[in-house]
Amino acid sequence: MPLRHFFLWIISLLVYAFLYIPLIIVVVFSFNDSKLNAEWAGFTFHWYKVLFNNHEMLLAARNSLIIAVSASILATILGTMAGLAIHRYQLKFLPFLAFTPVAMPEILLGVSLLLFFLQVLNLTLGMLSIIIAHTTFCIGFVTIIVRARLQGMDESIFEAARDLGATPWQTFRHITLPLIRSAIIAGALMSFTLSIDDFVITFFTKGVGEPILPIQIYTMIKVAVTPEVNAISTLLMLLTLTLIIIATRFDTSMLKGDSKQPR
Template sequence: MKRNNLTLWLAAIPVYAFLYIPLIVVVVYSFNDSRLNAEWVGFTLDWYYKLFNNGEMLLAARNSLIIAITASLLATVLGTMAGLAIHRYRLKVLPILAFTPIAMPEILLGVSLLLFFLQVLNLTLGMVSIIIAHTTFCIGFVAIIVRARLQGMDDSIFEAARDLGATPWQTFRLITLPLIMPAVAAGALMSFTLSIDDFVITFFTKGVGEPILPIQIYTMIKISVTPEVNAISTLLMLLTLALIILANRLDAGALRGE
């Protein structure tokens, strides 16, 4: 058994190194006292100071936060409803409708939404189109988490509530929602994380207008990867990791249906 564990660790270490060493390099070089970022020169916090005094970058961050918060709230409400419907009605078509945006390649989803906004809705691309696109993409993730949570619960609890005279709304408000709330919160945090750093779908549905953080970072690295890019990437990475950890602590068993 110990030998198997050693073999597993020996196989896992290169994989984890491949995944995390580039992230560590990004963080370290965000403190590099050199604009070229080709070699380590010395430690400095100037790039974070310049970042927080960059009006265009702050505007892009604000827009991304607005989009992520709005999209995550909408996706949480709609995804929770979808998860409840999938669990209750057991129709084969419902999981297909809810989970297709997840399985679909992002570039295909981005192109299809772009054509839908322009040719069907005749909608001007901007903040509204991005919010709709991000909401569409995130609904399935919330539905998966909520559905998994419901599958791990005893349906007799809800039947007992109905036998005692509770209406469907009372059953949902007083019993179902409190029980699935950790999964709902985890789904909301995951939706926020997916929305704030999404590039592909944002790229196709952005249009011309207010700057968005992932697009702004992409524009900056066209010239060179400066420590300022490393600084904003480090902050975005820390935010994403914090939200993932928080979602996991809220309900560690949500995805397992425990």
């Protein structure tokens, strides 16, 4: 093996170790039979039992699921529409509007939405404000995925549909939607993943009221990082990784669909 490749392997392994060893430690210590994470005291499922008997944590998880599902549905609908509009009409200002929340720092977006809700809309902060905020920054991700799928499609398919007398709605329903379905699902899963574990924007738009999972975890670790925090972090990590794998599979099928598309 050339010396250059050897050093690249070493650097890659160090980077992956830096990323994943802390996650492995979190998972391992969620099974620690001790109230503190200072040392390993034995294997137990006790902290998962404590977690599932914690009413406030379960309520926070329920609220986060409601927010994530609502935001992902709205973002998927609006993001798909934006992706179609950008691809079809080539409007210069629309990509700027759709992609700016993706590139904008979360703390800046959170503060902007907070001021907008309080000073412009005079809206009481709560579940509704969080759903609107999460939908805002998730739209751009759906738009990017759908637009990428549309750019890889053969335009002659749509021209043939119009030549055969299909209306715009029939073309969308029978041709466009089946071809971009995998991209829409991938965008929805990505939106759900981003929404359910978002902290910064949720922190600024939450207000006072129902507990939200990322904020609840932050409140708990201010006192001490107990194995219960490790347990909820492990479950959240498992959910996130599962959704990422599913979204990746849909993205892979989308690429395979491009190769099978007639030219």
